[in-house]
Structures are given as structure tokens and as C-alpha cells.
Amino acid sequence: MFLIIGTKFFTWGGQKTGDMIRCSECGTVAEFTEKTGMRFLTLFFIVPVIPLSGKKKMIECPNCKARFQTE
């Protein structure tokens, strides 16, 4: 059997930040979406098997979808 192994960055979560933030990419001022993401080793590009990184917190611009990492 032939396995196709790759990596993929998965994100989840969709809470609003509650604060108005200015996007440095497109200049939109809006409530950003808070997301958590992790990079996984995947089988067949879909099935996450092994996490390759720790959880990363980020916020996403609702207009241009640019992501900014937060602490």
C-alpha cells in the first residue's frame, strides 16, 4: 500500500476579538476572528496524524483573511 504523507496547517475557532483592530494588510478596522492553529503531519493530505508544532494563537482579518500571530 502506498501512503501519501504531507503536512497541513489546520485552524479552528471563530470567536470575535471584541476589540476593533486595524489590519496592517488592507487597512480595514473591524473585529478580528480569533483562531487556533497547529501544523500536522497528514496522510493523503486530509487525515491529521501527528502534530508538528504547538498550538498557535492567531487573529484573522474578516476582510482580506490575513492572519496575524498573537501571544
Ligand SMILES: [Zn+2]
Ligand atoms: Zn485585512
